[in-house]
Amino acid sequence: QVQVMESGGGSVQAGGSLRLSCLASGYVSGYAISAMSVAWFRRAPGKEREGVAATYSGSGVTYYADSVKGRFTISRDNGKNTVYLQMDNLKPEDTAMYYCAAHPGYRSPPLNAEKYDYWGQGTQVTVSS
16 A cells, blocks of 8 residues: 655745655555656645646656746655655745645656545645735
8 A cells, every 4th residue: 555645835925935745655566656656736725626746657757737837846756755846936826735646657647636546635835925
């Protein structure tokens, strides 16, 4: 079984930065975390869930929502079973609960929440103007 846990959320002023961490542990169907694709999603009050960034297993290819391109960076440290989301130049509209999700192997499209099997409980990010 795979467990996913986010950390690093908090409150920051507009223009500031935060780094979220996603710690994943366990195996599923022979896939270690290093062989799993991981993504960050967010949900703001009254809005639909939005895919923010994803990193595919193996290839290291990354994907970003247009709303965060150039400001957010997803990276992974397989030795630590951790995926990071570096968020810079934060805006009030980035305020949301952020969730980490994972699935084994490769599935497309990368920012489709329905493709992900394992989810964390979320971490709150609040950006004030």
